[in-house]
Amino acid sequence: MSERTNERGAFANAGSEPPGEDRTREPAKAADTPPRAGTPSRGRVLAPALARVTPGRRGWIAVAALLAVACYLPFQLVPFRVFQFTMVMVYAVALLGLNLLVGHAGQISLGHGAFFAVGAYTTAIMLDRWDLPHLATLPIAAAVAFALGLAFGLPAVRLRGLYLALVTLAIAIFLVPLLKRFESVTGGSMGLTLAKPAPPAWTGLAEDQWLYFLTLAVAVLAFLLAYGLLRSRVGRALHAVRDNEAAAEVMGVRLPFYKTLAFAWSAMFAGAAGCAYTWVIGFVSPDSFVVTLSITMLAGIVIGGLGSFSGPLLGGLFVMFVPSISQDVNDAAPGVIFGLLIIVVMYVAPTGLAGLAGRVTRSTKNILRKE
Amino acid sequence: MSAEGFLTISDLNAGYGDARVLHGVNLSVGRGEICAILGPNGAGKTTLMRALSGMVWVRGSIGFDGADLARRSPDTIARRGVAHVPEGRGTFMPLTVEENLRLGAFTRRGRGTVEADLERIYTYFPVLKTRLRQVAGSLSGGEQQMLAIGRALMSRPRLLLLDEPSLGLAPLVTRELFRIVRTVNEQERTTVVVVEQNAHLALGIAQQAHVLESGRIVLSGTADRILQDEKVVQSYLGYRV
Numbered sequence: 001m002s003e004r005t006n007e008r009g010a011f012a013n014a015g016s017e018p019p020g021e022d023r024t025r026e027p028a029k030a031a032d033t034p035p036r037a038g039t040p041s042r043g044r045v046l047a048p049a050l051a052r053v054t055p056g057r058r059g060w061i062a063v064a065a066l067l068a069v070a071c072y073l074p075f076q077l078v079p080f081r082v083f084q085f086t087m088v089m090v091y092a093v094a095l096l097g098l099n100l101l102v103g104h105a106g107q108i109s110l111g112h113g114a115f116f117a118v119g120a121y122t123t124a125i126m127l128d129r130w131d132l133p134h135l136a137t138l139p140i141a142a143a144v145a146f147a148l149g150l151a152f153g154l155p156a157v158r159l160r161g162l163y164l165a166l167v168t169l170a171i172a173i174f175l176v177p178l179l180k181r182f183e184s185v186t187g188g189s190m191g192l193t194l195a196k197p198a199p200p201a202w203t204g205l206a207e208d209q210w211l212y213f214l215t216l217a218v219a220v221l222a223f224l225l226a227y228g229l230l231r232s233r234v235g236r237a238l239h240a241v242r243d244n245e246a247a248a249e250v251m252g253v254r255l256p257f258y259k260t261l262a263f264a265w266s267a268m269f270a271g272a273a274g275c276a277y278t279w280v281i282g283f284v285s286p287d288s289f290v291v292t293l294s295i296t297m298l299a300g301i302v303i304g305g306l307g308s309f310s311g312p313l314l315g316g317l318f319v320m321f322v323p324s325i326s327q328d329v330n331d332a333a334p335g336v337i338f339g340l341l342i343i344v345v346m347y348v349a350p351t352g353l354a355g356l357a358g359r360v361t362r363s364t365k366n367i368l369r370k371e
Numbered sequence: 372m373s374a375e376g377f378l379t380i381s382d383l384n385a386g387y388g389d390a391r392v393l394h395g396v397n398l399s400v401g402r403g404e405i406c407a408i409l410g411p412n413g414a415g416k417t418t419l420m421r422a423l424s425g426m427v428w429v430r431g432s433i434g435f436d437g438a439d440l441a442r443r444s445p446d447t448i449a450r451r452g453v454a455h456v457p458e459g460r461g462t463f464m465p466l467t468v469e470e471n472l473r474l475g476a477f478t479r480r481g482r483g484t485v486e487a488d489l490e491r492i493y494t495y496f497p498v499l500k501t502r503l504r505q506v507a508g509s510l511s512g513g514e515q516q517m518l519a520i521g522r523a524l525m526s527r528p529r530l531l532l533l534d535e536p537s538l539g540l541a542p543l544v545t546r547e548l549f550r551i552v553r554t555v556n557e558q559e560r561t562t563v564v565v566v567e568q569n570a571h572l573a574l575g576i577a578q579q580a581h582v583l584e585s586g587r588i589v590l591s592g593t594a595d596r597i598l599q600d601e602k603v604v605q606s607y608l609g610y611r612v
């Protein structure tokens with residue numbers, strides 16, 4: 001992190017000398033050092049999770065298996081559980097966007113929930129005012145969030161680290177009062193109540209199952225899109241920006257452009273997720289999008305695993321279940337339990353749950369191989 | 372002398388924030404030449420390289436093939452054909468060797484040419500081809516330096532800036548690196564500016580050399596002349612050749 005907070009031009013430490021190393025070395029003495037001890041600490045820790053943009057054959061099998069389970073699930077669970085897993089996917093789509101920004105482009109946002117809310121409200125207003133078909137609201141909500149992401153990204157990319165965190169937090173903070181003000185459009189603090197998409201008769205599905213499959217389709221689309229994005233030239237540019245801004249820049253990567261783009265994309269995924277949220281819940285109000293949502297999302301993606309594809313999914317589970325579990329454990333202070341859980345997970349799995357899962361698989365394999 | 376002046380730096384001042392590091396540097400490099408910049412630690416060699424690629428503030432002018440690079444952004448300068456291999460390599464540790472190399476061609480589009488360039492890089496650095504899927508962080512120091520140079524060559528630079536490529540490497544590896552740099556220079560007519568503390572190595576491949584001290588050029592001449600002048604080498608570089 002410290003590398004990134006350097007001012008432009010403070011390139012001295014950008015992936016170069018470990019602090020302790022004396023530059024006045026004898027020219028003949030130095031040996032061909034193995035990977036340098038100082039800097040890669042970041043790279044080292046992140047490497048297992050970040051290097052894998054391509055899942056490989058086993059990865060694809062896992063994806064197929066997961067999809068099969070996902071299709072089977074809603075026929076086995078009670079409607080309330082189906083609803084919960086639908087929400088897990090909604091959050092996973094939002095976290096996919098946050099992952100792009102934080103895990104892949106190395107920026108930070110404490111305002112992701114605001115773009116989620118923008119998607120949700122755009123959808124709600126379109127349904128409320130113009131009675132558009134549900135599916136038509138998805139691209140529009142995504143586009144509106146994308147545009148807002150661009151608008152906020154432009155000034156935000158000049159900032160780094162804590163300053164960026166603060167500004168994005170401000171976005172999340174001013175959103176709720178803003179929504180309350182434009183009462184005629186947003187319904188003020190009362191919010192808006194909307195019809196949920198009805199299952200077509202030919203499917204024979206119940207409403208909760210239909211919502212589940214709609215959201216699943218959105219999630220699959222979103223994951224494919226993110227996958228394509230990250231494998232492209234642009235994805236490489238984002239990784240370069242994350243790993244070493246100065247080096248990326250001298251290679252011709254226009255930093256402001258790519259950082260802004262990362263913001264806009266991340267907002268776009270949040271907007272699409274917000275749209276699905278409105279479909280599923282059928283109700284939006286300012287109270288659904290308080291500042292803690294943004295913070296919970298950031299916690300979710302960090303804990304899920306930055307830079308990996310399973311990260312958003314695990315993070316989605318976290319955002320959905322952990323706050324309510326905390327509530328169950330201790331009704332008086334759910335925040336305390338929530339916070340403690342974050343601390344424990346980060347202590348046990350510093351690279352997030354995705355990293356932990358990778359470690360467990362590897363060590364299990366090693367054990368099996370030995371026997 | 373390099374009258375042609377492919378790269379002509381005149382009255383260049385550069386530094387960080389309030390601190391001025393370079394004081395009125397003048398030098399000129401001919402097209403296709405290798406130019407060595409020597410000098411003790413803290414002389415401002417790295418700052419000079421950063422000034423050339425737009426990473427620090429500059430005053431004065433940097434003429435490069437008819438354009439002025441002073442006060443241009445690093446990515447613009449990269450697009451003009453300047454490739455900078457920074458001190459400490461600046462490879463992207465969590466990315467694979469191949470991803471690093473492909474990033475080098477970032478300023479160019481067109482798939483076919485990128486594939487051809489990858490092959491071209493492998494002929495210079497065969498070892499990279501055997502490490503394509505490995506993350507850069509797992510390479511040895513020498514391999515990382517090769518990757519950094521290979522990545523720079525992927526952009527088909529007209530000017531290659533090398534900042535202490537020998538830093539932290541075994542002598543054998545360093546010699547191999549310099550041999551490759553010379554080959555590249557001969558085959559592709561790439562102009563090279565190389566900063567080195569190991570004067571002997573740098574002067575071995577360079578035509579011109581400049582000694583930088585406290586942000587000023589204190590000595591310029593052909594590499595042969597500077598190499599001959601053992602007293603100069605000793606007093607300016609602090610060790611015997």
Ligand SMILES: Nc1ncnc2c1ncn2[C@@H]1O[C@H](COP(=O)(O)OP(=O)(O)O)[C@@H](O)[C@H]1O
Pocket residue numbers: 009010011012387390392410411412413414415416417418419
């Ligand atoms: N990022 C930086 N910020 C401020 N001052 C710097 C920075 N990098 C180098 N300097 C200063 O600039 C001077 C020249 O440094 P440098 O160009 O790295 O020298 P050299 O490469 O010849 O060893 C030194 O006095 C150093 O302290």
Ligand SMILES: [Mg+2]
Pocket residue numbers: 416417418458535
């Ligand atoms: Mg230096």
